[in-house]
Amino acid sequence: MENENKFKIRTDLAVELEEDINKKQNKIDGVKVERRYINDGKISVTRVVITSNEGARAIGKPKGTYITLESEDMGKTGEGYHREMSGALSVYLRELLPVTKDKLTILVAGLGNKNATADSLGPRVVENLCVTRLMNESVGNTELFDNDMYELCAIAPGVLAETGMESAEIIEGVVKKIKADVVIAVDALSARKSNRLNTTIQISNSGINPGSGVGNHRMEITKKNIGVPVIAIGIPTVIDAATIVNDTFDNLMEVMKMSGGMETYVKVLKSFNDEEKYQLIKEVISPELQEMYVTPKDEDATVKYISYTISEGLNIIFT
Amino acid sequence: MENENKFKIRTDLAVELEEDINKKQNKIDGVKVERRYINDGKISVTRVVITSNEGARAIGKPKGTYITLESEDMGKTGEGYHREMSGALSVYLRELLPVTKDKLTILVAGLGNKNATADSLGPRVVENLCVTRLMNESVGNTELFDNDMYELCAIAPGVLAETGMESAEIIEGVVKKIKADVVIAVDALSARKSNRLNTTIQISNSGINPGSGVGNHRMEITKKNIGVPVIAIGIPTVIDAATIVNDTFDNLMEVMKMSGGMETYVKVLKSFNDEEKYQLIKEVISPELQEMYVTPKDEDATVKYISYTISEGLNIIFT
């Protein structure tokens, strides 16, 4: 298995992994994929359900449900439109929440580094949440109305270099102390395709796994680890450097092929499959690039808008 | 007792409470006070040790040691000078740390609201700390040198209105998870005298008590509550509104007395003792003022400088 994973393409999006495999036409057992469109086709909803270990191994993600909302305009300004995305998020997130008659205590964890623009999505979402837990006792928060299904609290655990602690440690400690029933972890992700940046929300019930997220969490934030179900909300805000080289590489081959007369050259490269080519690049890419990411120049504005969209989606459910 | 406490003056500084009582010449059993000067008299060090319940009741603070460092220029810029305050802090803080042969895991908790200037001291201190825990494992932190006595980690738990959790809950949860041995809680305080603003650091081993701090913590952060010793570092950055009225009141009386011919008026007010006068004002002050604080216009610069002073003092010990 290790060998297979070694060749996985670096992305946090199940939908991208699934596409890579489908390209190679081999149907995977234990992986169900369905896609539909809502809001007059403005938002596409892809549901990837991984039910078998084979499926998990093939996709390179743990078993679970991965719902991907896509909309070209999510990163853009324009009030009205965000509302639709927030609405969609609230609908599909609710679907993954445990069903119970007891009031649920929900802890939202905004992962990432508030001081690094592309990684600041999680902490920004927390800043715009309306928490409800303890609010009746506390003064000064007047606009609170009682929600009889949920008690919401939130934390931005920061990053290891700032705190000397894994986000997973802080979250687990807090969850046990306040007896939270569910964790919703919001994180900035790394995407494989640049056109997925800031257009996609992935909701999954499999938690956050090591190496995922812009900040590359080392300790997993999952039910196994935290003790309660962990729903992950992820938005791609960066691409890793190797991906970019890889994409350029493909375009380059096309150009060369057209310009013709370079059969050998093209044959050589054609002889690599996706994983091999990517791996080759990974190996020759300068080591310092491994620690870099690629992000749009206007990412600060985009992250600001998207964080409101996510917060609003959560506020719809929990307040 | 309740009655006595009802008349306590609002301050988080043991040294101020002690002064109020000494004014009335009554020696208190179980309260030892000593004052000395260091750095050619530039910094005064007052140690108030409360050993009996009577003392605690009289002062209105729990039993424990309260070390107050005072220096007129702390809030001012001027590199060199901060170093001396940082040095003094490191010396007297070390004195309150538990002695052990085992390596201690220290959790620094920066209390308060990072978005409210006068209350942002704690979170700012955390931002400038050099945490050491897990740093050998983690990448990218090159300048780390091993400290064989301490492992430092840090958290800014935020405020109830943001998180829906008491700071005490977050800290206790984290302490238990990472098995911290000591908590150092840094907080902005409320002072009785405006000349104490930004000139004073109080270090105590009695933790943080309800209603103390600019943000008025409702749940105490003490060994009893958290399970490990809690050392509190407090810096006054605000004064409460009633204090200001009270001080003005006193000045007013002096003026009136001098201007003479108003014996009755002065007699009336003279007939009140400090607590009664303060209480009277508390009662007649507009209710909304109870939820306000008074802070200097340049507090943002001052808090910035002082947070470096505190961080530096901690870095001297722990890195």
Add this chain to the structure above:
Amino acid sequence: MENENKFKIRTDLAVELEEDINKKQNKIDGVKVERRYINDGKISVTRVVITSNEGARAIGKPKGTYITLESEDMGKTGEGYHREMSGALSVYLRELLPVTKDKLTILVAGLGNKNATADSLGPRVVENLCVTRLMNESVGNTELFDNDMYELCAIAPGVLAETGMESAEIIEGVVKKIKADVVIAVDALSARKSNRLNTTIQISNSGINPGSGVGNHRMEITKKNIGVPVIAIGIPTVIDAATIVNDTFDNLMEVMKMSGGMETYVKVLKSFNDEEKYQLIKEVISPELQEMYVTPKDEDATVKYISYTISEGLNIIFT
């Protein structure tokens, strides 16, 4: 005149000054006051028009129109309601804009210190504006739709201690370079009555005068100084310390009077008029208090909400 001004009460709100004078039943020539209610009485609109020098002297404000919008809930959260205030702001602000057939270039100046919570209103408003000037040429701003009446640009000039320049200098320099036709200066103000905090928006066409605003601008930002009309939008976020003592004082007198038997005492104080009492307090208040302000503990949340309300009101007109 100087003498009269010496006794003016410290407030930036024309409506408060006018009230003080009306209390004393003396009708002022050249001061027209009308009050109405909109949005089912939720918002009160007071228009004070000062047309004569006598009026200006009596009120202690330059000649001009002062429109005050008041709504108890402005500082509170609750989406829907802010919209109404934003709408009202856009209506009454438009009324003060010069009428012309040419396209107007508007410079919004967000005055104040972004790092001091209560003074950060202006800079925050700028952060949430949709500027339109040069946006057609520039990339990345897709949702822009052309406004054929206005070109909007914005600046947060910072404060003297940060920049070494008066806000007025920066604004004048920029206005001349970009040939702006109007300046809209947004600033946090100081109020006389604590119940006006975060409930009031004052719009005036007389600009910003020395000593006004939380940051106490020393150089006026007016047509005379800048060269183009200056419309000021001010929101009270602080009260000065003397005001608080003064208010408490009044309450105190009431209490004493009721409690009776202290005729002399009350007579003494009753013998002062408002200005004298305030002035007396100003004189006896500790000098350092002159450099302080009083602000609510939850001011950070309030300023955040109100800054959105103002930005939204401007965006309604200019985008």
Add this chain to the structure above:
Amino acid sequence: MENENKFKIRTDLAVELEEDINKKQNKIDGVKVERRYINDGKISVTRVVITSNEGARAIGKPKGTYITLESEDMGKTGEGYHREMSGALSVYLRELLPVTKDKLTILVAGLGNKNATADSLGPRVVENLCVTRLMNESVGNTELFDNDMYELCAIAPGVLAETGMESAEIIEGVVKKIKADVVIAVDALSARKSNRLNTTIQISNSGINPGSGVGNHRMEITKKNIGVPVIAIGIPTVIDAATIVNDTFDNLMEVMKMSGGMETYVKVLKSFNDEEKYQLIKEVISPELQEMYVTPKDEDATVKYISYTISEGLNIIFT
């Protein structure tokens, strides 16, 4: 000429351009290069002086002096070391300041977007400067000591998308109003080689040219444009995407060559010179990548440290 420029490699560092040309062994008239080492070889100082139009065309930079300070550890923490870099900056910056007997008014302009980590260097430098202009008149700034050679003021003009104005417009307007004698523009740059990130300070007297800087200024900030000499201080904090592909490409070729047996393939690529290869990649790289940059994951910490280094270097001269 246009043709030549079309093939220039994207970098803001004169020293890199000069290297590219020297690689091709052709001595350039009107370009003088000297390199020396200071601080026991810890800091290298390269001075590129372009005196002729030929030289300017060949290097692709305007005529002027470009001093490059390089030190591997600049981006790292560790107090002591920053001091040396700050010291070196102050020495070489002073060299480029106009000599006069009159007191000079200096305007520091911190260019870039404070909300985008890699672009926030300029605004952060301004935040840590000790401005001196107007400070004697103003209150509260106690630590000021008179400098009889310079009056320092500073501004962070923000970015077009926020302000609707070019930085050049704001700077010119302010310069004319306050009669500044010199502008020092601090900006985050784009580098050609990833090993130059956060290790290099470029000081030049040729100002800021269109398309330079992370934010890609469209209007030049030069003496011609602003009216007074403009000294630029630039620090590379990002690499553009095409550069990364290009570097990987070269490594790839090496690998392939070694692995042997692919003569044709290597010949094909070898037949391109640097500019052609880079240009080819520019053409095939996905268009959206043109609007992206590559930055290290820990850039937030690095930018924080470097901004202090620059501020300190300026404070040494001007306070």
